[in-house]
Amino acid sequence: MIEEPPIDIGRLIGGDENVFQALFVDYYPSLISFAIKYVEREEAAQDIVQDVFVKVWETREKLRGVENLSAYLYQMVRFKCFNHLRAEKIRHDATRSFTEEMDVVEMNEYIKEETFRIVMSIVEELPPGSRNVFSRAIQGYSAKEIADELGITIETVKKQKQNARRVLKERLGNLFMFFCL
Structure with missing residues (x-):
């Protein structure tokens, strides 16, 4: 060697x-x-x-x-x-953390979008009066603003919202608790 x-x-x-x-x-x-x-x-x-x-x-x-x-x-x-x-x-x-976070964010976004789609399809099936009132209510309008805009009484607005809630509660079940308007 x-x-x-x-x-x-x-x-x-x-x-x-x-x-x-x-x-x-x-x-x-x-x-x-x-x-x-x-x-x-x-x-x-x-x-x-x-x-x-x-x-x-x-x-x-x-x-x-x-x-x-x-x-x-x-x-x-x-x-x-x-x-x-x-x-x-x-x-x-x-x-890995970023990927997991993205998966959670994407999943939450999907759930939000799908829930919105379901709610809006049910809202579209409401009678016209309830649909008009409820659509404005979920946009953040007050009962007085809705009554003034639609030319109806505040009591009618409250009754229409109540009808819409009842239908949504029946159709959405436990998911309704996220939409307490």
Whole structure:
């Protein structure tokens, strides 16, 4: 077995690109294999290991205190893998939460629209007097405003609303409680 000479950390710290290239060639494949055990995706492992080498080059001055460069590289890759996994979990949780929230919002919107459709179809079946009064009432008009607009008494408005409520209650059952006008 041929043993390669150890990497000259002093020359690496000094910015010798040939030493850095030798370090990269020596460790890149094994660091990729190591990272894959954590992140389970080769593309992510490659990105992590490349980031580690960039960081080593950019902060090579910090290598002065490193006694075991090999252990240092593996430790850096391990930490980067943990950071990657943490970021993926946060991204996954946020996406899931957003999706669940959207599902709830969409479902609520569907329920609202479907309920409105059902109520309006029942309102359309009301006798004309009750339909005119009730339509205005659900738009927020007061009994006096409805009476003035339709040229009827307030008592007639109240009676027409009462008739409309009775029909809606019969037809809507428990759903009617949401429409207490």
